[in-house]
Amino acid sequence: MSTIALHDEHNHDHADHGHHKETLISKYIFSMDHKMIAKQFLITGIIMAVIAMGLSILFRIQLAWPDQNFPFLETFLGKWAEGGRIKPDFYLALVTIHGTIMVFFVLTAGLSGTFSNLLIPLQIGARDMASPFLNMLSYWFFFMACVIMMSSFFIQTGPASGGWTVYPPLSVVAKAMPGSGLGMTLWLISMVLFVASSLMGGINYVSTILNMRTKGMDLWKMPLTIWAFFLTAILGILSFPVLVAGVVLMVFDRSFGTSFYLSDIVMGTDILPNEGGSPILWQHLFWFLGHPEVYIVIMPALGISSEVISVNARKPIFGYHAMVYSLIGITVLSFIVWGHHMFVTGMNPLLGGVFMITTLIIAVPSAVKTFNYLATLWRGNIRFTPAMLFAIGLVSFFISGGLTGIFLGNASLDINLHDTYFVVAHFHLVMGSAAIFGMLAGVYHWFPRMFGKMMNAKLGYLHFWLTFIAAYLVFFPLHFLGLDGVPRRYYAFTEFEFMKKWLTVNVFVTWAAIMAALAQVAFLFNFFYSIFKGKVAPQNPWESNTLEWTAPVEHLHGNWPGEIPTVYRWPYDYSKPGHDADFIPQTVPFSQTMSSNLPHDFEGNAEAEKIQQDWELANPVTENKG
């Protein structure tokens, strides 16, 4: 707490004088300002997303034209694409690293890291994070993790290639595939650093939200974004250490000859000495993180879309309490559903039945959230800003991908769908596309807050429509491949007679993926161009209620010059009858909005209710306004 006190004092004294010398390094590189760290997370996340998207285009090209040579691939990839054809080992490396980067570096660090850092202090009214130094470390650990992961492309044996879930023994026995050599070691190191980063971030987010809310900001006045980040951070804190435990055991198995995950293994005729371990143990440890992880990915996106939809529908979010409780429900339940990734892995079938029940229960809070979004749109006054378009896209993906989850969560149906393209289609919609859309909605919405500039709306529209359509064109047909029994992570469909009928679909999907990738150029151009040349943002461009829009456009360390504003009301008073504007910021006291106050607003405070009643008796005319 001493850090906080120091900062508070510091900014009182010198706020906005530029008194303290900030060098380029302290301001932009080793910055401890949460807004700068958020930008660092965002830009790193975007770069990693572009890389991972590029990898996906590479393997989509292989899937679409398995018999064709692309000499330019050899130019870029050398021996991994001899003769212009991607090799099977490298294909597996591509899907592995694509998955790892997207899940961990883009959708966990890029999404939570960016928006938790940016919005938590600004939306709860704090000068900075509880521990700015830890926050800085969090970014630099993440950055190192990214560098190490990418470095595995520059080693002889190539990156890890056992799938992003790195199931042993494939990932442990170096002889099993080239990627299980040094590449896998780098993967593990990178992952340990990443987990350290996300723990430092998570602890910071939780302590900031619990301890540093401004006056009047009780938990039930927090925007849903903050609730989502809060619960996400708790999820991360509780589940990521389990991954580290698993990873450490794997390091032991790989490098020190232990047998946590290995037993009874014969490579060809070479009998390995390991005895007594179980590969299933890794799966339990991995998915104990892995399943909460998908909620770590989607919950911030849901929080962002709640805020964006409410602001742009000019309507309070429907069922604020239900939204919070469903987030809590998802948080709790997500810890007891990991076994649904393991229905057919040889886990005791009795457990399969239990995990099926918990898994399908988690669909209930998800359904509540969806219906509440729809109810928020109902009779709204919808402004289609780019952020709003992406938020609506998110709801659509969340529905489409969520519904296919009901198939996969059902153990009996999972028998035939497990590890097929149906799974690929499912999670790319519900956690891939939906979370990316949440992230993009957040970028478009809070860009003015981050950079003090506006992004070009029309390019945003173009970006949205191309991406939205292309994402459906890519992922919808893939369900049918899965229903026909086509397994995922197949290098080519050429060896099976029945898969040949899907080749044309693969070509189509690849073109759609290329279209989606090119559409991102519109975003990248818009993003980087607007940082420098965008229109200067007004104070509150979206006419939003939350606190971050009361801070000056020009960033300053400490966020608000002078005192931190006090909060009087919940963040969703949009289009309140009786008020002339269609929004009432959280900082406006009820005494200034006598014409629009509702009995419910006073939360049983008899004195305030009395004042309101007296006022209403004295001013009967304004009643008709509403």
Added chain:
Amino acid sequence: MSLRKFITNKTTAALAVLITAFANTSVFAQDAAAGAAAAPKVDMGEVYKSVIFYILVFLAVCLFIAIIGKALKVYELSREAQGKSVGINWNRVHASLFALFLVIGLYGVYWEYTVHGSMLLPDAASEHGKKIDRMFNLTLIITTIVFVATHILLFGFSYIYKYSAKRKAYYYPHNNTIEKIWTIVPALVLTVLVLMGFLTWRSIFFKVEDPNNKPLQIEVTSEQFKWSIRYPGADGIVGNKNYKLTTASNTLGIDFKDVNSRDDEMADEMVLPVGKPVKLILTSKDVIHSFYMPHFRVQLNTVPGMRTIFEFTPTKTTAEMQQETNDPNFKYLFYCAKICGSGHYNMQKVVRVVSDAEYKSWIAEQKTYLNDDLRKQFNLPVAPAPEKSVADSTAKDTAAVKTNQVALNK
């Protein structure tokens, strides 16, 4: 302050761009060198031309978009100058696009369901598979209804409630009754699905063995990147194995000290008698693979150091299926569904479901794993192969006790 900030901001971003550009070019340079060294004979001229062509096409598209953007801006400015309402009403444009997307999207879904939906696996060829198919169809109907209804609402609301300056949104923060309804209704529907799924799951994995109809034991062992099949021989029991006994001549590590192993037979394809329960004993030598037999709705991972068991009953012969699918080349297959290395994409074997008589004549022709070489290794008398009775897959009751039981299924 703002100007300074602006400049420094610009510097950082420029640096970031430079760094990425540098990283890319260095990759390019290094790999280009490697590529050039590897294959000097390829004439890259054509390639570069086609790459440059596509880049030019893309740039032309960008230019076209930029021109449209400028034109729109000019249009909006001129409208503004004339004092008319500002240019294009984008809210209306998006609302209409959402409505259009809904209509075209729903048609697309219908098209997918009918066209791609008709290219799927045929009906299940196993007893439990039929239950799974019923479960699937029920889930499909429910989810399709929800999918269509929610999307109509989502895009419909987007269309109807687009922004208008004349209107104010309806302040409607919550309604407990409605919220209770849409918590309880999904919960009820899911309860039905869970219950049915749970019962189906139990019926698949917790089978009560019928002593008069003992399942045919077949052991399948996976390794990179092939399958080995072991039939039990006359005693109906697949004998023990021990990975430590693996040699070049005994690749599965079969323990021939166990009497039950001595008559075990190898097979190139999996032949199953129709209508008879089959108990698959799945094991793996090296890494995890997944035994996937989609026509029978069978999948279970093969895990080194552990036996997994799946019991099912095929109900349609290959010939019947050929007729049903109208495809004389139709074959049942099993293949690998768990990433296992570079050959993962081609790890398959044919399954043939035949009549009981055909099965008996086929199994009589199969060779045993035990050969003279192995007899010597295991100090067994090198004698002419033991009398080969027509394999009766029905095991003797007492014999079943001897088989290693596994965590699974018991």
